[in-house]
Amino acid sequence: MMTKSKFVYVTYISATPEQVWKALLEPEFTRQYWDCENLSDWQPGSPWEHRRPDRAGTLRLAGRVVEIAPPHRLVLTWALPADAADLAKHSRVTFEIAPIDEMVRLTVTHDELEAGSEMLQGITHGWPRVLSSLKTLLETGRPLRTWATNS
Amino acid sequence: MKDVNDKVFRALADSSRRRLLDRLYANNGQTLSQLCEDLDMTRQAVTQHLGVLEAANLIATQWRGREKLHYLNPVPLQEIYERWIRKFERPQLSALHKLKHRLEDDNDD
Numbered sequence: 001m002m003t004k005s006k007f008v009y010v011t012y013i014s015a016t017p018e019q020v021w022k023a024l025l026e027p028e029f030t031r032q033y034w035d036c037e038n039l040s041d042w043q044p045g046s047p048w049e050h051r052r053p054d055r056a057g058t059l060r061l062a063g064r065v066v067e068i069a070p071p072h073r074l075v076l077t078w079a080l081p082a083d084a085a086d087l088a089k090h091s092r093v094t095f096e097i098a099p100i101d102e103m104v105r106l107t108v109t110h111d112e113l114e115a116g117s118e119m120l121q122g123i124t125h126g127w128p129r130v131l132s133s134l135k136t137l138l139e140t141g142r143p144l145r146t147w148a149t150n151s
Numbered sequence: 152m153k154d155v156n157d158k159v160f161r162a163l164a165d166s167s168r169r170r171l172l173d174r175l176y177a178n179n180g181q182t183l184s185q186l187c188e189d190l191d192m193t194r195q196a197v198t199q200h201l202g203v204l205e206a207a208n209l210i211a212t213q214w215r216g217r218e219k220l221h222y223l224n225p226v227p228l229q230e231i232y233e234r235w236i237r238k239f240e241r242p243q244l245s246a247l248h249k250l251k252h253r254l255e256d257d258n259d260d
Contacts (some may be wrong), residue, residue, distance in 0.1 A: 006180055008222035012155075071174040107211065127228035135230075144233055 006111035021071035162207035
Protein backbone atom coordinates (compact mmCIF):
# COMPACT_ATOMS: atom_id res chain seq x y z
CA MET A 1 0.00 0.00 0.00
CA MET A 2 1.26 3.44 -0.82
CA THR A 3 0.98 5.76 2.17
CA LYS A 4 0.78 9.46 1.55
CA SER A 5 2.17 11.88 4.09
CA LYS A 6 0.76 15.14 5.30
CA PHE A 7 2.30 18.09 7.12
CA VAL A 8 0.66 21.10 8.75
CA TYR A 9 2.57 24.31 9.42
CA VAL A 10 1.14 27.28 11.31
CA THR A 11 2.49 30.73 11.96
CA TYR A 12 0.91 33.84 13.47
CA ILE A 13 1.86 37.11 11.79
CA SER A 14 1.16 40.71 12.81
CA ALA A 15 -0.28 41.76 9.46
CA THR A 16 -3.55 41.89 7.52
CA PRO A 17 -4.82 38.98 5.39
CA GLU A 18 -4.29 41.15 2.29
CA GLN A 19 -0.62 41.72 3.18
CA VAL A 20 -0.01 38.00 3.71
CA TRP A 21 -1.80 37.17 0.45
CA LYS A 22 0.35 39.64 -1.49
CA ALA A 23 3.47 38.30 0.19
CA LEU A 24 2.67 34.78 -1.06
CA LEU A 25 2.00 35.74 -4.67
CA GLU A 26 3.91 38.87 -5.59
CA PRO A 27 7.49 38.40 -6.81
CA GLU A 28 8.73 41.60 -5.15
CA PHE A 29 7.93 39.94 -1.78
CA THR A 30 8.76 36.29 -2.48
CA ARG A 31 12.18 37.25 -3.86
CA GLN A 32 13.05 38.73 -0.47
CA TYR A 33 12.05 35.95 1.92
CA TRP A 34 11.76 32.84 -0.27
CA ASP A 35 14.43 33.43 -2.90
CA CYS A 36 11.91 32.64 -5.61
CA GLU A 37 9.12 33.96 -7.80
CA ASN A 38 5.74 32.25 -8.01
CA LEU A 39 4.47 32.89 -11.53
CA SER A 40 0.98 32.27 -12.92
CA ASP A 41 -2.10 34.09 -14.20
CA TRP A 42 -3.68 32.71 -10.98
CA GLN A 43 -6.84 31.35 -12.60
CA PRO A 44 -8.26 27.98 -11.43
CA GLY A 45 -6.79 25.26 -13.64
CA SER A 46 -3.86 27.40 -14.80
CA PRO A 47 -0.28 26.26 -14.39
CA TRP A 48 2.01 28.00 -11.91
CA GLU A 49 5.79 27.97 -11.66
CA HIS A 50 8.27 28.47 -8.85
CA ARG A 51 11.44 29.98 -10.31
CA ARG A 52 14.73 31.20 -8.88
CA PRO A 53 15.16 34.95 -9.34
CA ASP A 54 18.54 34.32 -11.04
CA ARG A 55 19.26 35.40 -14.60
CA ALA A 56 18.20 32.05 -16.05
CA GLY A 57 15.03 31.97 -13.91
CA THR A 58 15.78 28.35 -12.96
CA LEU A 59 12.59 26.32 -12.64
CA ARG A 60 12.39 24.67 -9.20
CA LEU A 61 8.77 23.59 -8.89
CA ALA A 62 5.64 23.52 -11.01
CA GLY A 63 1.96 22.70 -10.61
CA ARG A 64 -1.61 23.81 -11.16
CA VAL A 65 -3.86 26.34 -9.46
CA VAL A 66 -6.69 24.28 -7.94
CA GLU A 67 -8.59 26.89 -5.96
CA ILE A 68 -8.07 30.60 -5.39
CA ALA A 69 -10.12 32.83 -3.07
CA PRO A 70 -8.18 36.00 -2.17
CA PRO A 71 -7.19 36.81 0.50
CA HIS A 72 -8.14 33.63 2.38
CA ARG A 73 -7.50 30.42 0.52
CA LEU A 74 -5.16 29.16 -2.18
CA VAL A 75 -4.80 25.52 -3.22
CA LEU A 76 -1.99 24.50 -5.58
CA THR A 77 -0.59 21.22 -6.83
CA TRP A 78 3.13 21.00 -6.23
CA ALA A 79 5.70 18.98 -8.15
CA LEU A 80 9.34 18.85 -9.13
CA PRO A 81 9.90 20.00 -12.73
CA ALA A 82 10.61 16.39 -13.81
CA ASP A 83 7.16 15.32 -12.55
CA ALA A 84 5.25 18.37 -13.84
CA ALA A 85 3.58 16.47 -16.69
CA ASP A 86 2.49 13.55 -14.47
CA LEU A 87 -0.41 14.84 -12.36
CA ALA A 88 -0.44 11.61 -10.31
CA LYS A 89 2.94 12.63 -8.89
CA HIS A 90 1.81 16.09 -7.80
CA SER A 91 1.45 16.79 -4.10
CA ARG A 92 -0.93 19.47 -2.85
CA VAL A 93 -0.40 22.65 -0.87
CA THR A 94 -3.23 24.59 0.79
CA PHE A 95 -2.65 28.08 2.17
CA GLU A 96 -5.30 29.32 4.61
CA ILE A 97 -5.25 32.86 5.95
CA ALA A 98 -7.51 33.67 8.91
CA PRO A 99 -7.58 36.93 10.89
CA ILE A 100 -7.28 36.39 14.66
CA ASP A 101 -7.41 39.48 16.88
CA GLU A 102 -4.80 41.86 15.41
CA MET A 103 -2.96 38.99 13.75
CA VAL A 104 -3.25 36.55 10.92
CA ARG A 105 -3.03 32.81 11.30
CA LEU A 106 -1.37 31.35 8.21
CA THR A 107 -1.76 27.59 7.87
CA VAL A 108 0.12 25.69 5.19
CA THR A 109 -1.04 22.11 4.68
CA HIS A 110 1.14 20.00 2.41
CA ASP A 111 -0.42 16.63 1.65
CA GLU A 112 -0.68 13.93 -1.00
CA LEU A 113 3.06 13.47 -0.47
CA GLU A 114 4.60 10.19 -1.49
CA ALA A 115 6.51 8.56 1.37
CA GLY A 116 10.27 8.65 0.88
CA SER A 117 10.04 11.06 -2.05
CA GLU A 118 12.58 13.77 -2.72
CA MET A 119 9.79 16.33 -2.26
CA LEU A 120 8.98 14.98 1.20
CA GLN A 121 12.59 15.39 2.34
CA GLY A 122 12.85 18.87 0.87
CA ILE A 123 9.76 20.36 2.45
CA THR A 124 10.47 19.11 5.96
CA HIS A 125 13.23 21.69 6.22
CA GLY A 126 11.85 24.10 3.65
CA TRP A 127 8.48 25.21 5.01
CA PRO A 128 9.59 26.26 8.54
CA ARG A 129 12.28 28.46 6.98
CA VAL A 130 9.93 29.98 4.40
CA LEU A 131 7.30 30.75 7.02
CA SER A 132 9.60 32.20 9.67
CA SER A 133 11.30 34.33 7.03
CA LEU A 134 7.90 35.54 5.72
CA LYS A 135 6.81 36.42 9.26
CA THR A 136 10.02 38.36 9.91
CA LEU A 137 9.73 40.28 6.62
CA LEU A 138 6.14 41.34 7.28
CA GLU A 139 6.74 42.25 10.91
CA THR A 140 10.12 43.98 10.60
CA GLY A 141 10.40 44.94 6.93
CA ARG A 142 13.48 42.73 6.60
CA PRO A 143 13.62 39.03 5.71
CA LEU A 144 15.76 36.45 7.51
CA ARG A 145 19.01 35.63 5.74
CA THR A 146 17.89 32.03 5.87
CA TRP A 147 18.75 31.18 2.23
CA ALA A 148 22.05 33.02 2.17
CA THR A 149 24.24 30.23 3.54
CA ASN A 150 23.22 27.37 1.27
CA SER A 151 22.66 28.98 -2.10
CA MET B 152 6.54 38.46 20.70
CA LYS B 153 8.31 37.90 24.01
CA ASP B 154 5.23 36.08 25.33
CA VAL B 155 5.20 33.72 22.36
CA ASN B 156 8.80 32.62 22.94
CA ASP B 157 8.16 32.22 26.67
CA LYS B 158 5.34 29.84 25.83
CA VAL B 159 7.55 27.82 23.51
CA PHE B 160 10.40 27.48 26.01
CA ARG B 161 7.99 26.64 28.81
CA ALA B 162 6.28 24.02 26.65
CA LEU B 163 9.66 22.46 25.83
CA ALA B 164 10.81 22.45 29.46
CA ASP B 165 9.04 19.17 30.18
CA SER B 166 10.25 15.72 29.15
CA SER B 167 6.73 14.33 28.67
CA ARG B 168 5.88 17.10 26.24
CA ARG B 169 9.16 16.64 24.38
CA ARG B 170 8.35 12.95 24.13
CA LEU B 171 4.97 13.75 22.58
CA LEU B 172 6.73 15.94 19.99
CA ASP B 173 9.16 13.10 19.26
CA ARG B 174 6.24 10.75 18.70
CA LEU B 175 4.69 13.19 16.24
CA TYR B 176 8.03 13.62 14.52
CA ALA B 177 8.20 9.86 14.05
CA ASN B 178 4.58 9.63 12.96
CA ASN B 179 2.82 12.88 12.12
CA GLY B 180 -0.95 13.33 12.35
CA GLN B 181 -2.01 11.15 15.29
CA THR B 182 -5.19 11.04 17.35
CA LEU B 183 -5.19 11.43 21.13
CA SER B 184 -5.69 7.65 21.54
CA GLN B 185 -2.76 6.86 19.28
CA LEU B 186 -0.57 9.28 21.21
CA CYS B 187 -1.57 7.64 24.50
CA GLU B 188 -0.50 4.15 23.37
CA ASP B 189 2.43 2.71 25.36
CA LEU B 190 2.81 5.88 27.40
CA ASP B 191 2.87 5.79 31.19
CA MET B 192 0.63 8.85 31.31
CA THR B 193 -3.08 9.15 31.86
CA ARG B 194 -5.25 10.28 29.01
CA GLN B 195 -5.99 13.48 30.95
CA ALA B 196 -2.30 14.22 31.40
CA VAL B 197 -1.67 13.74 27.68
CA THR B 198 -4.64 15.99 26.86
CA GLN B 199 -3.23 18.67 29.14
CA HIS B 200 0.25 18.43 27.64
CA LEU B 201 -1.20 18.65 24.13
CA GLY B 202 -3.07 21.79 25.19
CA VAL B 203 0.16 23.43 26.35
CA LEU B 204 1.92 22.42 23.12
CA GLU B 205 -0.93 23.74 20.99
CA ALA B 206 -1.02 27.06 22.90
CA ALA B 207 2.70 27.39 22.13
CA ASN B 208 1.92 26.65 18.45
CA LEU B 209 4.21 23.60 18.58
CA ILE B 210 1.41 21.39 17.40
CA ALA B 211 -1.41 22.10 14.98
CA THR B 212 -4.66 20.16 14.91
CA GLN B 213 -6.96 19.30 12.03
CA TRP B 214 -10.18 17.33 11.93
CA ARG B 215 -10.60 14.31 9.69
CA GLY B 216 -14.27 13.44 10.03
CA ARG B 217 -14.76 12.97 13.78
CA GLU B 218 -11.07 12.41 14.47
CA LYS B 219 -8.87 15.21 15.73
CA LEU B 220 -5.36 14.73 14.35
CA HIS B 221 -2.27 16.30 15.88
CA TYR B 222 0.60 17.55 13.71
CA LEU B 223 4.05 18.67 14.78
CA ASN B 224 4.49 22.35 13.88
CA PRO B 225 8.21 23.15 13.76
CA VAL B 226 7.83 26.83 12.78
CA PRO B 227 8.38 28.19 16.35
CA LEU B 228 11.48 25.96 16.64
CA GLN B 229 12.78 27.48 13.42
CA GLU B 230 12.31 30.93 14.96
CA ILE B 231 14.30 29.85 18.01
CA TYR B 232 16.97 28.42 15.72
CA GLU B 233 17.21 31.69 13.77
CA ARG B 234 17.28 33.77 16.93
CA TRP B 235 19.43 31.64 19.26
CA ILE B 236 21.52 29.21 17.23
CA ARG B 237 22.28 30.40 13.73
CA LYS B 238 23.50 33.74 15.09
CA PHE B 239 26.03 32.04 17.37
CA GLU B 240 27.27 29.45 14.94
CA ARG B 241 28.01 31.92 12.13
CA PRO B 242 31.47 33.05 13.43
CA GLN B 243 32.60 29.41 13.80
CA LEU B 244 31.38 28.56 10.32
CA SER B 245 33.20 31.48 8.82
CA ALA B 246 36.38 30.56 10.76
CA LEU B 247 36.18 27.02 9.35
CA HIS B 248 35.56 28.42 5.91
CA LYS B 249 38.70 30.58 6.14
CA LEU B 250 40.76 27.65 7.45
CA LYS B 251 39.61 25.49 4.54
CA HIS B 252 40.63 28.18 2.06
CA ARG B 253 44.03 28.64 3.69
CA LEU B 254 44.70 24.89 3.58
CA GLU B 255 43.59 24.67 -0.02
CA ASP B 256 45.75 27.63 -0.99
CA ASP B 257 48.74 25.93 0.67
CA ASN B 258 48.12 22.86 -1.47
CA ASP B 259 48.28 24.97 -4.58
CA ASP B 260 51.77 26.27 -3.77
